[in-house]
Structure formats: structure tokens, C-alpha cells
Amino acid sequence: MRVWSVAVLAISSLAPLAPPQPSPLVVHVGHLWDGAKLVDEVNVTIDGDTITRVDAGAKAPRGAIDLPRYTAIPGLIDLHTHITYYWDRKPGTRPLGQPRRRPAVTVFLAQENARKTLETGVTTIRDLGASADTDYAMRDLVAMGAMIGPRMFVAGQGISAGRGWTPNPPALAKQAEDRVNAGSDWVKVYASRGSFDSVDTTQTLTFDELKAIVEAAHALNHKVAIHSYGASGVRDAVLAGADSVEHGIDVDDDTFAEMVKRGTVWVPTIDHNRYYVDAKDEYGFKDEAIPPLQDYIAKNLESTTRAFKAGVKLGMGSDAVYTMFGQNTRELEWFVKAGMTPAQALATATTIPAELLDRKDRLGRIAPGFAADLVAIDGRPLQNIHDVIGGVRWVMKDGKVVVTK
Ligand SMILES: [Zn+2]
Secondary structure, X not given: OEOOOHHHHHHOOOOOOXXXXXXXXXXXXXXXXXXXXXXXXXXXEEEOOEEEEEEOOOOOOOOOEEEEEEEEEEXXXXXXXXXXXXXXXXXXXXOOOOOOOOHHHXXXXXXXXXXXXXXXXXXXXXXXXXXXXXXXXXXXXHHHOOOOOOEEEEOOOOEOOOOOOOOOHHHHHHHHHHHHHHOOOEEEEEOEOOEOOEOOOOEOOOHHHXXXXXXXXXXXXXXXXXXXXXXXXXXXXHHHOOOEEEOOOOOOHHHHHHHHHHOOEEXXXXXXXXXXXXXXXXXXXXXXXXHHHHHHHHHHHHHHHHHHHHOOEEOOOOOEOHHHOOOOXXXXXXXXXXXXXXXXXXXXXXXXXXXXXXXXXXXXXXXXXOEOOXXXXXXXXXXXXXXXXXXXXXXXXXXXXXXXX
16 A cells, blocks of 8 residues: 655645645546446546546546446545554553643654545545644644545534533634634534443433524524434534434434424444454553444444434444544444344435435536546445455545555
8 A cells, every 4th residue: 555655744744645636636546336336438628626527338548547347436525533542552551541732743743644534435524523623733734735635624622511611502603713823624512421431321401402502503504513422412412403413322213203393313323333343452441441332333223223214314423533443434333233224324424424424416426527536446335335445445535546556
């Protein structure tokens, strides 16, 4: 695998990220899933960062990037990351409780998370929680072309109730406005406990508080993602008007019906607890933490299966932190377990999140006018979702090749 050297780029500010490519450029692939249908022998013509033509049944023209063995799919979208959570694996340390770093150092080091994310075929992320403005910095550097990474929609610091908090809707509305004014694309809210080895479902913000946050953010034309490990918080988040709800178990059918009616996207993040079980030694989690994590996974999958049957829009979110980058798309396997076809699972990482991000005319499809984000897969992604998870061989983002293996 080769990724354009990040270290060299970092010292040559604003240098082009890759050798210049002819414009317009043609990429030829043996097969292509455009976000809706599968076609064969396809030329994708790209001008700058945008797709201008898609021609099926075509031969590769001279000078094309020719990938005849592969199937191209749109650049994928991970709706839930924490890309600035970085661990250098220094002996004697763990991901949690590392010595403090200056924010600029964190931003620099987190380029590794960005690279590993691109290698999974994810070219867009919604990053739901960071400290010290590090996510704003990464988003802006990537957008400038000074850092290689997925395009980022970010939330800054999440809004939460500390221990001993007394309900105060106006104060939380003000916090939502402050986040937007500071540079957040999205407002992230923690409506319950639960994270890492804790699956505590206790709700921490009231319905009235959630409603105040949502109304304040929506008044400024920004959307809201609400974290809730438990069912009551999911219900209150939906009724308060959240645009997406993150995590959740034991969600009742009435809440799913309400989500269908409102178009709320549910991002269940089933796979992140699988990751915590697998990475328990890195984190130093106690053995007693594992059965509750496994119980949460089973309940998370059970609710996801019912949500899919009910017609709830589901989104792929990894909730990746630290060493989970590079595993961003493993959530798709759970979605297939929940009853989806591979194409339906791919929609959770393409068209559904593109619409949630208000980019349905730019992201999530391979078509004229869309961003030139292409992922070449070795295998049959529409037949076997594992080929998406393990078969990424080449990635283009905004018309530039960012991964070749
Ligand atoms: Zn998260």
C-alpha cells in the first residue's frame, strides 16, 4: 500500500498532495455501482474535483487510469468518528489517560487516523466530539488541501451535563449557539452516560433541555446529533427533533414509527463495542466489563433489526477512536446481520448520510456533478459485504488518488 507521504507534505505547506494528474482525467473500471445500480466497463470522466461524465460499456481511452479487475463504489461516509483521539502506543501508556499534548501536536499526529480512514474507502466523516478545537483545525487543513484526509463535518466539544447538573434549558440553548459560533458544523449532545467500557444507559439531559438545544441549533441552520445509550434518551431525542440519534438499545416500536415519520436517522454504532471487546487489553478493561459490552451488542443488533424492518433510515457510524481507525466500515457487517442486502448496507454509508449532511447532490453517488470520490474494490461488493470491508485497493478523493495498494 502506498499513501502520499504525509510527513513530506506537512513541511511543504500547500504543496499539491499528489503528482499532477491530467484534466480531464478518465478512470476506467470493470464494474461500477453508482449508488443505485451496477454497470459494466465504465469510464468516469473527472474535471478537477468533479465527475463530469459516466459512460458504461466503454473501452479505456489512452491515458486513463485503468482498473479493469475492480468494482468502483462511491466514496463512503462514516457518520460517527472521533478522529482527534490518537494513541502513539508508547509502552507503559494506554489510549485513555495519556500524557497531555498540545492541540497542534494532536492535529499533526491524528493524520495517521485520517490516513487509515481513507484506506477503508471512507472519504467523508462526521466527527462527533473533540477538544481544544482540534477537529476544526483538521477540517480546515483538509479542506485547504494542506492535509490528506477525509472531508470533515465536525461538532467541536459535545454538550453534556456534568455530575450534579440541575436542568437548565436556556443555558444549554446558549451552549448550542456558542458551538455553532465557534465553528461547529453539527451540534453533538450527550443525553445519557455510556462510553468506552461503560454501557450505563442513565439519561442525563431532560426532554426540555434537548428540545432547547435542537431549537437553538436549527434556528441557526445547524443540525443536531444526540448520543443516548438508553431507550428513554433515544425517545426524547427523537421527539425533541434530533436530526440523528447515536447508539441505543431496547428502542420501542413507537419511537421507530416516529423516526420514520420525521425522517430521523439512527446511527446505532453496533461495531464500536465489538472493538472495545477486541481491544480490551490495550485499554486495560477489566474482565467484568466484557459481558455487559457483549449484552449491549446483542441488544443493539436486536433494535437495529427491528428499526430496519420498520423502515427507519439507518446510518453507518463506527464511533472510531484511537486504534479503531482502519476498521471504520465493519459496521456494515452488522447491518447485513440485521437483514440488509449489501446494497442496502452500502446506502447507509452513501446516499442516506449524504442527505443527512445536506450534500445529496454532491456526495454518495457516482454521477455528473458529484465529487470525484471513488473506491475500487477487489471482489463483488454487491454480493459480499466483506469485500467492501477487506477489499479496498484504490481510493480517489476530490479527483486525487489518495490510496493505492
Ligand atoms: Zn462517539
